[in-house]
Amino acid sequence: MLQRSDGSGRLTRYRTSLRRLATRGRLRGLSARSGVDFSSNDYLGLAGDKRIAAALNAALSRGVPAGAGGSRLLRGNDPEHEMLEQEAAVYFGSETALYFGSGFMANYALLACLPQRDDLVVMDELIHASARDGANATKAAVAIARHNDPQSFADAISTWRKSGGRGRPWLVFESLYSMDGDRAPLDDLVSTADVNDGFLIVDEAHATGVFGPHGRGLAADFEGRDNVIVLHTCGKALGASGALICLPEVLAGYMINRSRPFIYATAPSPLMAAAVREALLIVEQEPERRKRLQRMMKQFGDGLTALGLPATDTQIHPVVIGDAEKTMSLATAMQDRGFDIRGIRPPTVPEGTSRLRISLTLNARQADVETLLEALGEKRELFDQ
Ligand SMILES: Cc1ncc(COP(=O)(O)O)c(C=O)c1O
CATH class of the missing domain: 3.90.1150.10 (Aspartate Aminotransferase, domain 1)
Structure with a gap:
């Protein structure tokens, strides 16, 4: 029988926690x-553009399913996912692209999967929660750099090297910060990665569609390099949902084989892939x-x-x-x-x-x-x- 009361007190600590948040003026709630x-x-x-609605209708009429029905590695791989990934790679100028159900999941998957045990992840102190959570799951060492300070990234790398770090550094930052609206010193961070034989993970969530040539983002000039991985979310300027990770083919292959959020999750809705394909066309053409x-x-x-x-x-x-x-x-x-x-x-x-x-x-x-x-x-x- 469904029990609605909390006679046993099982829910008490959650209530107390919420009360504490309210006392500190931090209680969150949903509003219309x-x-x-x-x-x-x-x-x-x-998000409400008629052409995206029309693209969804057209996809439905040609039999694109709402649900993928399984992981991409099983029966969930749909031609819409693959067409989107091919078109996105051409558009953003990367070797290949992988479509995830959300930017949060994509960031988490990247950080949890790619850096190796002897590597170092250096993240900007204002990096998004999804990258932080991914870094909590990484096998690599983690350091935090001062916001938008390439010297602080370089210092973290040299401290790690001096203490015996042997792998490669991963510099992780947003190209345009979601809560501050400022831009990363991209050229300097790329040089820091190059000089240290490292990788870059650039989160373009707020720049995709808005900045760069044809809306390709602020890191457009660096896409396609073998040490650059770029996250383009599809739920912001693209008006849909999901995220495209643009990266070298070998790293995509590694994620398909090793990334738990990719392997053990139902693939994103093929209909949403169709919506993103249309959004990319609009962004490029307008x-x-x-x-x-x-x-x-x-x-x-x-x-x-x-x-x-x-x-x-x-x-x-x-x-x-x-x-x-x-x-x-x-x-x-x-x-x-x-x-x-x-x-x-x-x-x-x-x-x-x-x-x-x-x-x-x-x-x-x-x-x-x-x-x-x-x-x-x-x-x-x-x-x-
Ligand atoms: C910088 C940044 N990265 C990643 C995400 C997560 O993307 P999504 O909303 O697609 O899960 C967000 C969302 O707010 C973001 O601001």
């Missing part, structure tokens, strides 16, 4: 989507979307500067408040005015740096950006800077 989109990662406004977003970045950046607030040169702007409670009440005030803006607190961001994370997408209009700047101006005294 509402207001003008200044929080999603649907940067190019493709540079005007990127241009519109660029104009919006400039408009918003200039507006923040006029308010005396720091601005980035990307579509992601952190407005740092500091205190978590203040941040959440400001987010609510913004939501009450019709803007979908979310507060971001620790542990997602470091202690004392709670912020509004404002993202610019083509789901908002120029006039919305103007009104948002006015609303921020009215709350100017609440910002740290």
Whole structure:
């Protein structure tokens, strides 16, 4: 019989933990989507695009199944997965590509699988949780480098070498940081990897579709090299879901044979692979979307500067408040005015740096950006800077 009560107290520690989070102003909850989109990662406004819906309908009509029915290694391997991977490799300029069900899983799989026992993983201190979790599962040694500081990466490698490290270093970072909106010093990090005979894992989650030639990302110039592995997520600017890992063929073969999340999971929906194929076509063929977003970045950046607030040169702007409670009440005030803006607190961001994370997408209009700047101006005294 289904037991709904907690007579035995089995659930008590979970309740207590939630209560503790609430006391510290850190309780999370789900809320409905509402207001003008200044929080999603649907940067190019493709999630609801009619052509992606049409591509899904067309795929259904030609018999593409919703479910893969098994692991890629068993009956789950669908022609849509393979066509997507071939097209993605050509588009991004890599030797090959592997499609995963989510960026989180792909990052985890990469870090847990590729670095070897005698290697060193050096991660930027602000790297995404998925890479951190992957590094927790790696056989290699792990070091954390200061944010966007190539010297700190180099120092971690030389300390490890001095203490007997014999394998290869893996430099792991985002090309555009999801919570800070700043870019990695890519050229310097590539040189650091080259000089140290190492590999790079570049997470392009927030750059794919938005930056680089034809939206190929900020690391486009380095794709195809034998020491470069690039993660392109499909749930952000591509408006779908999943992630493409672009990498040398031998490493893809190694993952197919050794990566537990690849081997022991049902393959992503073949329909979603069809949606991503269409998204890649749109992104390549419609540079005007990127241009519109660029104009919006400039408009918003200039507006923040006029308010005396720091601005980035990307579509992601952190407005740092500091205190978590203040941040959440400001987010609510913004939501009450019709803007979908979310507060971001620790542990997602470091202690004392709670912020509004404002993202610019083509789901908002120029006039919305103007009104948002006015609303921020009215709350100017609440910002740290
Ligand atoms: C930098 C970064 N990497 C990876 C991911 C995970 O991607 P996905 O949402 O496809 O699981 C995210 C998602 O927020 C991200 O911001």
